[in-house]
Amino acid sequence: MQQPLNQIIADTLNRRAFLRNASLGLGSIALSSLIEPKREPASPSSGPNTEPIPHRIPKAKRVVYLFQSGGPSQLEMFDYKPMLAKMHGQDLPDSVRKGQRLTSMSAQQSALPLVKSPYAFARHGQSGAWVSELLPYTSRVTDELCFIKSMYTEQINHDPALTFFQTGNQLAGRPSIGAWVSYGLGSANQNLPAFIVLVSKNAPQDQPLYARLWGNGFLPSRHQGVQFRSGNNPVLYLNNPDGYKGIDRRAMLDALNELNQAQADRFGDPEIANQIAQYEMAFRMQTSVPDVTDLSSEPDWVFDLYGADAREPGTFAANCLMARRLLERDVKFVQLYHQGWDQHGNLPAGLTKQCRATDQASAALVIDLKQRGLLDDTVVVWGGEFGRTNYSQGKLTKDNYGRDHHPRCFTMWMAGGGVKKGITYGETDEFGYNIARDPVHVHDFQATLLHLLGVDHKQLTYEFQGRRFRLTDVEGKLVKGILV
Numbered sequence: 001m002q003q004p005l006n007q008i009i010a011d012t013l014n015r016r017a018f019l020r021n022a023s024l025g026l027g028s029i030a031l032s033s034l035i036e037p038k039r040e041p042a043s044p045s046s047g048p049n050t051e052p053i054p055h056r057i058p059k060a061k062r063v064v065y066l067f068q069s070g071g072p073s074q075l076e077m078f079d080y081k082p083m084l085a086k087m088h089g090q091d092l093p094d095s096v097r098k099g100q101r102l103t104s105m106s107a108q109q110s111a112l113p114l115v116k117s118p119y120a121f122a123r124h125g126q127s128g129a130w131v132s133e134l135l136p137y138t139s140r141v142t143d144e145l146c147f148i149k150s151m152y153t154e155q156i157n158h159d160p161a162l163t164f165f166q167t168g169n170q171l172a173g174r175p176s177i178g179a180w181v182s183y184g185l186g187s188a189n190q191n192l193p194a195f196i197v198l199v200s201k202n203a204p205q206d207q208p209l210y211a212r213l214w215g216n217g218f219l220p221s222r223h224q225g226v227q228f229r230s231g232n233n234p235v236l237y238l239n240n241p242d243g244y245k246g247i248d249r250r251a252m253l254d255a256l257n258e259l260n261q262a263q264a265d266r267f268g269d270p271e272i273a274n275q276i277a278q279y280e281m282a283f284r285m286q287t288s289v290p291d292v293t294d295l296s297s298e299p300d301w302v303f304d305l306y307g308a309d310a311r312e313p314g315t316f317a318a319n320c321l322m323a324r325r326l327l328e329r330d331v332k333f334v335q336l337y338h339q340g341w342d343q344h345g346n347l348p349a350g351l352t353k354q355c356r357a358t359d360q361a362s363a364a365l366v367i368d369l370k371q372r373g374l375l376d377d378t379v380v381v382w383g384g385e386f387g388r389t390n391y392s393q394g395k396l397t398k399d400n401y402g403r404d405h406h407p408r409c410f411t412m413w414m415a416g417g418g419v420k421k422g423i424t425y426g427e428t429d430e431f432g433y434n435i436a437r438d439p440v441h442v443h444d445f446q447a448t449l450l451h452l453l454g455v456d457h458k459q460l461t462y463e464f465q466g467r468r469f470r471l472t473d474v475e476g477k478l479v480k481g482i483l484v
């Protein structure tokens with residue numbers, strides 16, 4: 001039945017409708033800046049008395065995070081422990097373990113035999129950093145790196161540990177670190193997302209990766225990471241269908257924007273503005289993505305620098321080269337994932353293969369950024385979600401062994417803008433089981449990374465369901481000893 005005219009007028013003029021429509025007028029005015037931005041402005045932190053972002057002059061403009069998923073063994077690569085050679089095969093002393101939690105796999109063992117690394121270690125560079133023979137290329141750039149050997153986390157299993165590193169919480173659903181950076185700092189390139197993700201195709205798929213690890217959580221959806229893939233379609237659903245032209249896409253988007261704006265005016269849902277912005281970004285990416293993913297202009301010496309795999313799209317080496325191209329175009333946060341570092345058994349063979357796949361390209365990225373003048377204002381991060389135990393998981397034989405998860409101490413390295421180079425920060429005990437000095441918690445690392453970008457981790461907040469959230473929750477302190 002048709003509504004009476006007097007009721008329509010009453011509904012139009014009631015207090016609720018008036019306030020809603022009056023406030024949405026401002027949203028309509030702002031819509032044009034979403035569709036054709038000069039430069040995406042930084043999003044303000046919610047909550048009273050917050051300062052504009054960035055909160056301080058940043059040392060770095062962008063981040064590339066080489067995440068080694070699975071838990072790389074620090075004892076075979078970076079943390080040289082002669083004591084393990086002396087006590088090889090003997091049980092881990094109770095005075096060292098101190099009753100600390102074990103995984104269910106280690107808890108089933110009647111003994112925890114210490115195991116030495118079979119790889120030779122040497123000091124490298126003027127810094128004298130210890131690096132094993134597994135990483136000949138990384139050993140050449142040690143004077144550019146800051147090794148943190150005292151990282152620790154409370155999470156002992158892969159999914160919560162990985163989620164904790166990427167989102168600041170072990171439970172799924174929080175915004176990823178790249179999404180927080182996008183939300184806080186916006187983008188310096190209107191034609192590419194602020195947060196881009198690359199996943200190696202030449203890595204073992206032993207532990208799963210989930211899109212929520214680069215998701216936006218409760219932040220606006222425009223801040224989620226966009227995954228670039230290998231092949232003819234680097235971004236899903238970006239290309240036009242056959243017979244569909246750019247002018248057709250533009251006309252479709254204009255019509256869709258009108259419909260979305262009508263919905264926004266009616267319901268006041270701020271997510272509609274984010275959807276409009278994402279449609280427009282996708283339209284601009286139809287031109288920018290083919291340009292950035294076309295490696296034909298790269299000279300042979302660049303491919304030689306990154307290694308033979310760099311010519312194969314989707315490999316770790318090719319993704320490192322792609323990351324450099326994205327950073328050149330001022331993408332704010334580039335996240336690489338390389339799986340397969342979970343050597344519970346057959347560690348020598350598995351770890352050797354992993355290092356061969358990643359060592360040259362990791363070092364090449366540092367070298368390439370430096371020679372292009374980008375390293376001074378780019379932070380490079382290398383590391384996994386935890387380390388490995390100093391004892392063997394399962395049977396220890398002459399030629400084979402494995403190591404279990406170890407959250408108590410492990411190694412990461414950083415390089416670039418605002419980070420001291422050629423230093424080793426933190427130290428583990430002679431068994432490589434506990435931290436001896438300068439502990440660095442996951443939240444400390446996250447707070448420090450934001451600080452390098454000019455962001456105070458305590459000020460970057462977002463109100464959700466009545467509470468103000470932040471990446472570091474209620475923890476985190478700056479690791480001042482690694483800052484320039």
